[in-house]
Amino acid sequence: MADLTTESRSNLQVNLIGLEKSDYRGDTTTLCQGCGHNSIASQIIAACYEMDIQPENLIKFSGIGCSSKSPAYFLGRSFGFNGLHGRMPSLATGSMFGDHTMLAIGVSGDGDTASIGMGQFKHVMRRNLPMVYIVENNGVYGLTKGQFSATAESGLTLKGYGTNPYMPIDLAWEALVGNATFVARSFAGDPKQVKELIKAALSHRGIAVLDIISPCVTFNNTDTSMHSYAWGKEHEVALHELSYVPEREDILVDYEEGDMIDVTMHDGSTVVLKKLEHDYDPTNRSHALSILEEANTKNWLLTGLIYIDTEAPCLLDIFNLTDTALNRLKEHQIRPSRESIDKVNAMMF
Numbered sequence: 001m002a003d004l005t006t007e008s009r010s011n012l013q014v015n016l017i018g019l020e021k022s023d024y025r026g027d028t029t030t031l032c033q034g035c036g037h038n039s040i041a042s043q044i045i046a047a048c049y050e051m052d053i054q055p056e057n058l059i060k061f062s063g064i065g066c067s068s069k070s071p072a073y074f075l076g077r078s079f080g081f082n083g084l085h086g087r088m089p090s091l092a093t094g095s096m097f098g099d100h101t102m103l104a105i106g107v108s109g110d111g112d113t114a115s116i117g118m119g120q121f122k123h124v125m126r127r128n129l130p131m132v133y134i135v136e137n138n139g140v141y142g143l144t145k146g147q148f149s150a151t152a153e154s155g156l157t158l159k160g161y162g163t164n165p166y167m168p169i170d171l172a173w174e175a176l177v178g179n180a181t182f183v184a185r186s187f188a189g190d191p192k193q194v195k196e197l198i199k200a201a202l203s204h205r206g207i208a209v210l211d212i213i214s215p216c217v218t219f220n221n222t223d224t225s226m227h228s229y230a231w232g233k234e235h236e237v238a239l240h241e242l243s244y245v246p247e248r249e250d251i252l253v254d255y256e257e258g259d260m261i262d263v264t265m266h267d268g269s270t271v272v273l274k275k276l277e278h279d280y281d282p283t284n285r286s287h288a289l290s291i292l293e294e295a296n297t298k299n300w301l302l303t304g305l306i307y308i309d310t311e312a313p314c315l316l317d318i319f320n321l322t323d324t325a326l327n328r329l330k331e332h333q334i335r336p337s338r339e340s341i342d343k344v345n346a347m348m349f
């Protein structure tokens with residue numbers, strides 16, 4: 001029988017383990033139409049389907065925020081834990097010790113990670129927990145009505161919040177200096193790149209950080225734009241202020257490796273995306289640091305796989321765990337013998 005490529009299989013009704021794409025879906029989204037987070041959820045569904053992942057072999061994690069709600073909208077058959085704000089890393093660490101045979105996907109926001117969760121983020125990087133860590137980065141706290149987050153650019157002016165006086169935190173940079181073993185950046189409107197990076201991240205045995213720029217169409221906008229929240233509100237008086245959400249089209253881009261493109265956001269502002277060159281070597285850490293620094297100086301958003309180290313041992317390898325997951329061992333297997341207790345006690349005195 002001919003060997004089917006992943007791409008040709010994705011056009012068929014079922015994947016190699018006999019599941020349909022619908023087996024990877026979750027609940028219907030309650031996020032705003034056009035929110036970048038929805039597009040990322042769709043690419044997680046597509047990546048897991050195409051990789052023939054058994055949904056029951058995967059755990060989803062999140063913290064708090066619109067982004068952190070999104071695990072409800074993909075992989076409805078998988079396990080899931082929506083934790084406290086900024087505490088996703090410790091939750092994931094404990095769970096993965098409980099069952100190291102699972103795959104882990106975490107979805108966090110820029111507020112959840114770069115503000116309240118920054119300490120936990122840094123430690124899960126250096127511990128190299130095997131987990132896909134997606135940050136849906138929109139520069140605001142979307143869920144709590146759009147305050148600046150720690151990744152918002154300095155000088156950005158938003159209605160109700162004035163002008164942001166602080167320099168932004170670059171999460172790809174923080175991951176890299178924190179010794180992450182997989183660091184990538186993308187844009188929610190580039191589904192092809194997002195999907196490929198998610199697949200690569202799922203194949204990585206270690207922490208895989210995906211900083212995905214994911215526009216908040218409701219709050220990260222300005223008053224003067226024709227597509228702004230304020231403009232829309234002026235033209236639709238019948239809607240209640242708190243429930244009003246402007247309907248927006250997803251912003252989609254398609255560009256080649258090495259290319260640089262300007263993308264106009266819903267508020268009329270522009271971001272410059274630069275895809276890494278085809279011959280870029282992501283295993284060179286110091287080069288990765290220098291190109292990120294250059295991109296920041298020039299105000300580009302560098303997209304693609306920025307850094308990967310496939311040699312570093314992951315947290316669960318270091319701890320020499322049993323082949324059987326700890327949460328599946330029987331009581332008699334986890335109870336230490338009298339001799340080993342005596343041995344430990346003898347070492348104390």
Ligand SMILES: Cc1ncc(C[n+]2csc(CCOP(=O)(O)OP(=O)(O)O)c2C)c(N)n1
Nearest residue numbers: 065066067085109110111112140141142143
């Ligand atoms: C301990 C704690 N502090 C503050 C909040 C309020 N709060 C909820 S979500 C959120 C920010 C979410 O922002 P982000 O992670 O960027 O997600 P987004 O909604 O933008 O996707 C905040 C401050 C909270 N729930 N818990």
Ligand code: SF4
Nearest residue numbers: 032035066142216217
């Ligand atoms: S408020 Fe912003 S981040 Fe939240 S769902 Fe709406 S568009 Fe997305």
Ligand SMILES: [Mg+2]
Nearest residue numbers: 109110138140
């Ligand atoms: Mg946010």
